[in-house]
Amino acid sequence: MQLDLPLLSLVIWLPILGGLWVILAGARRDGTARVTALLISLATFVISLLLWQGFDTTTANMQFVERMAWIETFKVDYHLGIDGISLPLILLTTFTTILVVGAGWEVIEDRINQYMGAFLILEGLMIGVFCSLDALLFYFFWEAMLIPMFLIIGMWGGPRRVYATLKFFLYTFLGSVLMLVALLYLYRQTGSFDLGEMQAVALTATEQKLIFIAFLLAFAVKVPMWPVHTWLPDAHVEAPTGGSVVLAAIMLKMGGYGFIRFSLPITPDAALALDSFMIALSLIAIVYISFVALVQQDMKKLIAYSSVSHMGFVTLGLFMMFDIYAVTSDWQDAAMGIEGAMVQMISHGFISGALFLCVGVMYDRLHSRQISDYGGVVNSMPKFASFMLLFAMANAGLPATSGFVGEFIVILSAYKANFWYAFLAATTLITGAAYTLWMYKRVVFGDIRNPKVAAMSDVSGREAAILGALAVMVLLLGIWPAPLLDMMHVSVEHLVQQLAQSKLSVANL
Amino acid sequence: MNDIALVIPEITLLCFGCAVLLLEAFCGKQKPQASFWCSMLGGIVVLALLASYVPESARFGFAGTFRVDVVGTVLKSFMVVLVLLSFFYAREYYAKREQPHGEHYSLAMFATLGMLILVSANSLLTIYLGLELLSLSLYAMVATQRDSPIASEAAMKYFVLGALASGMLLYGMSFLYGVTGTLDLSELLIKVSVAEDKRLLLTFALVFLLVGISFKLGIVPFHMWVPDVYHGAATPITQFIGTAPKIAAFGMAMRLLVDGLWGLAEDWQQMLVILSVLSMAIGNIVAIAQSNLKRMLAYSTIAHMGYLLLGMLSATASGYAASMFYVTVYALMTMGAFGLIVLLVSRNQENDELQDFAGLARRSPWFAFMMLIMMFALAGVPPFAGFWAKWFVLKEVVQADYVWLATLAVIFSLIGAFYYLRVVKLMYFDEPLRTQAIEASQDLKLVLSVNGLAVLALGIAPSALMSVCVSATLPYLPW
Numbered sequence: 008m009q010l011d012l013p014l015l016s017l018v019i020w021l022p023i024l025g026g027l028w029v030i031l032a033g034a035r036r037d038g039t040a041r042v043t044a045l046l047i048s049l050a051t052f053v054i055s056l057l058l059w060q061g062f063d064t065t066t067a068n069m070q071f072v073e074r075m076a077w078i079e080t081f082k083v084d085y086h087l088g089i090d091g092i093s094l095p096l097i098l099l100t101t102f103t104t105i106l107v108v109g110a111g112w113e114v115i116e117d118r119i120n121q122y123m124g125a126f127l128i129l130e131g132l133m134i135g136v137f138c139s140l141d142a143l144l145f146y147f148f149w150e151a152m153l154i155p156m157f158l159i160i161g162m163w164g165g166p167r168r169v170y171a172t173l174k175f176f177l178y179t180f181l182g183s184v185l186m187l188v189a190l191l192y193l194y195r196q197t198g199s200f201d202l203g204e205m206q207a208v209a210l211t212a213t214e215q216k217l218i219f220i221a222f223l224l225a226f227a228v229k230v231p232m233w234p235v236h237t238w239l240p241d242a243h244v245e246a247p248t249g250g251s252v253v254l255a256a257i258m259l260k261m262g263g264y265g266f267i268r269f270s271l272p273i274t275p276d277a278a279l280a281l282d283s284f285m286i287a288l289s290l291i292a293i294v295y296i297s298f299v300a301l302v303q304q305d306m307k308k309l310i311a312y313s314s315v316s317h318m319g320f321v322t323l324g325l326f327m328m329f330d331i332y333a334v335t336s337d338w339q340d341a342a343m344g345i346e347g348a349m350v351q352m353i354s355h356g357f358i359s360g361a362l363f364l365c366v367g368v369m370y371d372r373l374h375s376r377q378i379s380d381y382g383g384v385v386n387s388m389p390k391f392a393s394f395m396l397l398f399a400m401a402n403a404g405l406p407a408t409s410g411f412v413g414e415f416i417v418i419l420s421a422y423k424a425n426f427w428y429a430f431l432a433a434t435t436l437i438t439g440a441a442y443t444l445w446m447y448k449r450v451v452f453g454d455i456r457n458p459k460v461a462a463m464s465d466v467s468g469r470e471a472a473i474l475g476a477l478a479v480m481v482l483l484l485g486i487w488p489a490p491l492l493d494m495m496h497v498s499v500e501h502l503v504q505q506l507a508q509s510k511l512s513v514a515n516l
Numbered sequence: 517m518n519d520i521a522l523v524i525p526e527i528t529l530l531c532f533g534c535a536v537l538l539l540e541a542f543c544g545k546q547k548p549q550a551s552f553w554c555s556m557l558g559g560i561v562v563l564a565l566l567a568s569y570v571p572e573s574a575r576f577g578f579a580g581t582f583r584v585d586v587v588g589t590v591l592k593s594f595m596v597v598l599v600l601l602s603f604f605y606a607r608e609y610y611a612k613r614e615q616p617h618g619e620h621y622s623l624a625m626f627a628t629l630g631m632l633i634l635v636s637a638n639s640l641l642t643i644y645l646g647l648e649l650l651s652l653s654l655y656a657m658v659a660t661q662r663d664s665p666i667a668s669e670a671a672m673k674y675f676v677l678g679a680l681a682s683g684m685l686l687y688g689m690s691f692l693y694g695v696t697g698t699l700d701l702s703e704l705l706i707k708v709s710v711a712e713d714k715r716l717l718l719t720f721a722l723v724f725l726l727v728g729i730s731f732k733l734g735i736v737p738f739h740m741w742v743p744d745v746y747h748g749a750a751t752p753i754t755q756f757i758g759t760a761p762k763i764a765a766f767g768m769a770m771r772l773l774v775d776g777l778w779g780l781a782e783d784w785q786q787m788l789v790i791l792s793v794l795s796m797a798i799g800n801i802v803a804i805a806q807s808n809l810k811r812m813l814a815y816s817t818i819a820h821m822g823y824l825l826l827g828m829l830s831a832t833a834s835g836y837a838a839s840m841f842y843v844t845v846y847a848l849m850t851m852g853a854f855g856l857i858v859l860l861v862s863r864n865q866e867n868d869e870l871q872d873f874a875g876l877a878r879r880s881p882w883f884a885f886m887m888l889i890m891m892f893a894l895a896g897v898p899p900f901a902g903f904w905a906k907w908f909v910l911k912e913v914v915q916a917d918y919v920w921l922a923t924l925a926v927i928f929s930l931i932g933a934f935y936y937l938r939v940v941k942l943m944y945f946d947e948p949l950r951t952q953a954i955e956a957s958q959d960l961k962l963v964l965s966v967n968g969l970a971v972l973a974l975g976i977a978p979s980a981l982m983s984v985c986v987s988a989t990l991p992y993l994p995w
Contacts, residue, residue, distance in 0.1 A: 076979075077979065079979060081982075121881075147903075150903070151897070154892060154897060158940075158944060161944060161945040162944055162945060172945075176933070176937060177937075180897075181930050184926035184927070184929060184930055188910070188919065188923050191910055191911050191914040192914055192919060194911065194914075195915050
């Protein structure tokens with residue numbers, strides 16, 4: 008059944024080359040750019056489904072491995088491979104890109120070929136981040152990804168786009184360059200950029216802490232964790248709808264992925280030593296940022312803050328495991344927290360993407376994101392109102408939606424670690440419901456106060472298809488998350504086993 | 517006979533340089549293109565001659581004053597290629613400005629000759645000879661725009677400060693000679709390492725040599741000439757000064773510090789650390805305040821030369837390879853960035869203000885993209901070649917146990933990213949001031965595209981150039 012194709016290379020390079028082609032060919036005729044971009048994104052999605060179909064869920068080994076020398080002199084390899092942690096994120100990326108291409112269909116009129124091309128190139132680079140097993144290749148994709156996003160926000164963004172995009176770029180760049188120094192230091196210790204060797208190398212406690220902090224800056228900015236989250240609301244508000252969707256649905260996940268792939272396995276003892284710090288930051292994000300979200304006047308800003316708060320669950324789930332183990336002495340319990348974090352990442356990808364698309368749909372009609380400009384949208388857009396209700400409920404963590412699964416698993420395992428972690432994390436069930444549903448109430452229900460709202464037309468077929476696809480995913484993941492959990496279970500167990508072994512005893516010899 | 521065989525490329529270049537001079541004098545009016553093509557031909561012949569003889573181990577000639585080895589030949593080839601590339605830009609510039617320009621080629625060829633000698637020097641005197649030939653040609657090139665007050669000022673400043681730096685260099689050399697009794701770098705290497713009792717005097721001499729080297733590279737605090745000369749000179753001359761001579765200056769630093777004064781490595785390492793940090797700091801921070809692109813690129817050069825020193829100060833063979841890679845990639849990127857300014861030049865105006873780049877993406881998407889490549893490459897963002905240059909030197913610094921220095925360097929590159937991004941912002945996010953399409957000849961478009969795509973290609977597949985640099989510097993194993 009298995010075709011002998013380099014599927015991972017295909018799924019990375021097809022969108023990148025396709026994107027370049029869309030940009031170059033579309034310079035003459037704009038009309039074809041949309042269709043070509045859609046076809047390329049569909050083809051990429053199909054390839055990623057082939058990956059899923061060929062994926063073996065019984066092993067934690069890297070699969071679909073491709074390896075060849077890139078820079079032979081310094082043992083840098085073009086080394087790709089996926090496990091159960093990267094596969095769901097790749098599927099999320101390819102799925103989301105189709106929606107983003109669809110969402111920009113009629114809305115973007117200016118330089119459409121460049122818009123579509125930029126998103127396709129971005130897609131390829133993001134998948135590259137999730138597949139890289141060579142630290143330098145990872146860094147290569149990780150940084151390169153900033154360029155298309157920088158241009159997307161700056162070229163098609165709102166009035167303060169230049170400020171927002173520069174802030175986005177410089178913030179992320181700050182974290183990344185320090186990560187580069189950490190990677191170079193690891194190279195000095197191992198003589199290779201191979202991720203496996205970096206994970207295996209013994210390091211002293213001080214080394215681990217410094218490397219952990221360098222990684223933390225890179226990944227915490229991306230997640231984003233409190234207090235380095237301030238670029239996110241700006242970037243989200245100014246980015247075009249597609250840009251917001253990609254930022255929220257995929258780019259934020261790279262921070263979480265980085266923690267799982269780099270911080271935890273390379274510096275397990277530092278993660279143990281600093282875990283209460285990380286948990287504190289996560290809980291601040293969950294509790295404090297929820298209140299910040301509550302007072303927002305701008306819908307996009309509100310969803311952006313809600314993203315920061317929800318991503319707090321991801322970091323909480325990841326760094327709780329040592330506490331859980333300390334209480335229950337069972338690594339199975341510890342693994343649950345990480346699985347919860349993973350489910351939360353995927354689910355947040357769908358929900359926040361969907362909410363940004365909803366705001367985009369309304370913005371295209373009224374050209375405002377202020378909550379106060381709306382009210383009574385349900386009267387003119389009933390179909391839209393029901394879609395948005397589903398996503399709002401999912402954002403508030405309603406059972407039977409995907410939002411519930413991730414938060415529930417994380418809170419459940421938090422309870423095993425410490426009652427107060429669980430208690431503080433669970434406040435989100437109240438505050439999350441409060442800010443999401445209050446916004447929904449003010450925007451969708453009530454009387455029509457703004458005459459322009461009355462003139463808003465309901466969702467078009469294209470918009471309904473996009474929102475419908477997301478609604479299916481949100482419900483599917485909420486009702487039957489088993490396929491996702493199966494996909495990553497073995498890989499997460501493997502990760503936990505890696506973490507269970509301290510690197511210190513070896514380093515001190 | 518054997519001596520002559522070693523310098524055949526240099527002799528050929530000299531002949532072609534003189535031929536261009538005569539050609540321009542006698543038929544410059546009738547056939548304005550003749551000197552361009554003659555110089556191109558000369559460059560290609562020199563390149564072929566260089567490629568035809570690559571010795572396995574170093575060969576010495578002229579009583580040990582001239583040295584031909586792999587690293588020298590590789591550096592020379594890079595320089596000649598860059599000089600040829602710059603001639604295309606120069607021709608376009610002068611055609612647009614409708615200025616006569618025959619002397620540009622002959623002066624550039626003499627400057628190139630100086631660079632070749634400099635890189636092949638194995639004696640303090642040969643170094644001085646090459647350096648002066650190079651510098652005097654450059655002073656004259658800057659001064660050729662005699663009607664422009666800023667160009668005259670730049671030439672004056674360049675000349676006076678350059679003469680001062682040469683004086684410093686000579687002073688240092690005289691001390692070295694006084695202590696060791698030799699001018700020959702190979703002998704110097706041995707005598708310096710055994711002259712423990714005269715360490716203080718040697719270090720004293722070293723300081724003066726470093727002043728000379730720093731001046732040529734444009735390292736803080738000997739950078740004062742850089743912004744004025746870059747801004748004042750005509751764009752293709754700035755482009756010329758900013759590319760190949762940097763490689764030559766790197767070659768000179770290698771010859772002096774490694775071939776000659778390896779015994780003082782501990783001392784010059786410390787000094788280079790300070791110089792490098794200062795350059796990265798001042799260059800990157802002051803560049804933010806510039807409104808003229810040429811001036812901004814001048815400060816960016818200062819910063820980049822700081823990064824170049826990072827590789828050298830690690831004092832290992834692969835550190836030199838890193839610096840060599842850095843300076844080559846740097847020259848290629850700078851060539852392209854100045855090439856874009858040449859593209860925008862109009863008959864009466866230089867158009868080198870940052871504002872002139874506003875909305876370039878609407879006027880000419882392809883060339884805006886080329887500039888985008890150059891800017892992100894200079895900022896050190898993958899997938900462009902500039903990233904690998906930074907990566908390579910940082911790797912060597914970390915290997916040499918200077919993790920703090922690497923951290924400082926990346927922080928400064930973050931600051932540097934801002935002003936490169938500002939150019940991208942102007943091109944892509946702002947509306948154009950002028951809307952007319954950009955006029956340029958097909959040649960220039962081709963050369964610019966090749967230049968830009970080369971920076972991209974080297975970013976995706978840096979392996980080949982890296983291994984050339986590594987194998988060329990392999991003989992430089994620490995003793």
